[in-house]
Amino acid sequence: MRRVTKKVESHQHLSTKTFNVAVVGLSGSEKEKGCKGVGKSCLCNRFVRPFAGDYHKEHISVLSQTDFSGQVVNNDHWLYWGEVTKLVNEGTEVTFSVIEQTEFIDDSCFQPFKTGKTEPYYKRCAATRLCSTDKLMYICKNQLGIEKEYEQKYLNDGRFLVDAFVCVFDVSEVQGRSLDKAIEYTGLILNNLIKTKKPVVLVTTKHDEANEFYLREAEKLVNRKEFRGIVPIIETSAHNNINVDNAFITCFQLLDRNNDQLVTEKTQGTQPLE
Ligand code: GTP
Numbered sequence: 001m002r003r004v005t006k007k008v009e010s011h012q013h014l015s016t017k018t019f020n021v022a023v024v025g026l027s028g029s030e031k032e033k034g035c036k037g038v039g040k041s042c043l044c045n046r047f048v049r050p051f052a053g054d055y056h057k058e059h060i061s062v063l064s065q066t067d068f069s070g071q072v073v074n075n076d077h078w079l080y081w082g083e084v085t086k087l088v089n090e091g092t093e094v095t096f097s098v099i100e101q102t103e104f105i106d107d108s109c110f111q112p113f114k115t116g117k118t119e120p121y122y123k124r125c126a127a128t129r130l131c132s133t134d135k136l137m138y139i140c141k142n143q144l145g146i147e148k149e150y151e152q153k154y155l156n157d158g159r160f161l162v163d164a165f166v167c168v169f170d171v172s173e174v175q176g177r178s179l180d181k182a183i184e185y186t187g188l189i190l191n192n193l194i195k196t197k198k199p200v201v202l203v204t205t206k207h208d209e210a211n212e213f214y215l216r217e218a219e220k221l222v223n224r225k226e227f228r229g230i231v232p233i234i235e236t237s238a239h240n241n242i243n244v245d246n247a248f249i250t251c252f253q254l255l256d257r258n259n260d261q262l263v264t265e266k267t268q269g270t271q272p273l274e
């Protein structure tokens with residue numbers, strides 16, 4: 001993969017903050033999520049690697065045992081998507097590091113792989129300390145099995161400390177998924193996320209195919225008394241690259257407002273060319 005970088009002249013001496021975000025949302029087998037996912041992977045892909053040639057519409061979900069235990073998945077139900085640096089406001093660059101919490105399905109029995117832990121997804125996805133030694137950055141579906149042909153980047157120290165959560169809610173109609181159950185499940189996820197006291201944003205996905213009624217239900221969800229004024233809602237389309245950066249930047253701004261000291265400082269002066 002060819003990567004072109006250039007110096008950001010006016011900002012190259014400014015400090016850059018690293019902000020670790022976990023992207024979560026309804027996950028599981030077809031019984032839970034219907035015939036397709038809510039859009040977590042596409043959102044991560046568009047944010048971390050926004051260029052048209054690097055954007056993939058289909059990502060890993062149902063896997064063989066070999067792929068589940070390979071270095072990218074590494075026997076975890078989460079993916080490390082890598083880092084991207086964005087200018088969040090005049091003079092402030094932030095490096096976002098992104099992981100996705102999902103449920104990988106075994107292609108032999110169509111049930112989630114068993115990893116020893118028994119916690120349901122809506123609790124597990126609120127974890128703030130993740131650990132996975134020698135975990136490789138995920139890029140795309142085709143990477144599995146031929147990892148050496150792609151950029152090989154390992155999760156730093158094999159550790160990821162979550163600073164904030166992006167919770168995804170799909171506003172398109174998906175065969176086999178009921179709106180009521182999706183709302184109920186997302187409510188459970190949000191309840192667990194806010195207990196961590198980390199910033200949480202509800203990101204509605206697939207606005208290029210939005211059903212207005214689904215969007216109204218999502219708005220009602222964040223207006224419940226337990227989430228009102230705490231969980232902002234951001235409308236996105238990963239396919240059309242609408243508002244994706246804004247979703248993550250809003251999340252950063254919540255943290256910046258609430259708790260300045262959590263982010264780590266480092267200096268970095270490059271960014272991808274448009
Ligand atoms: P799991 O990790 O398997 O739970 O799924 P996910 O939540 O990561 O969903 P994923 O990003 O893999 O997307 C699931 C399906 O929705 C795919 O067919 C995507 O192409 C589609 N999809 C994702 N984002 C968009 C979008 O912005 N617009 C439209 N129309 N479809 C989308």
Ligand code: MG
Nearest residue numbers: 040041059102
């Ligand atoms: Mg996914």
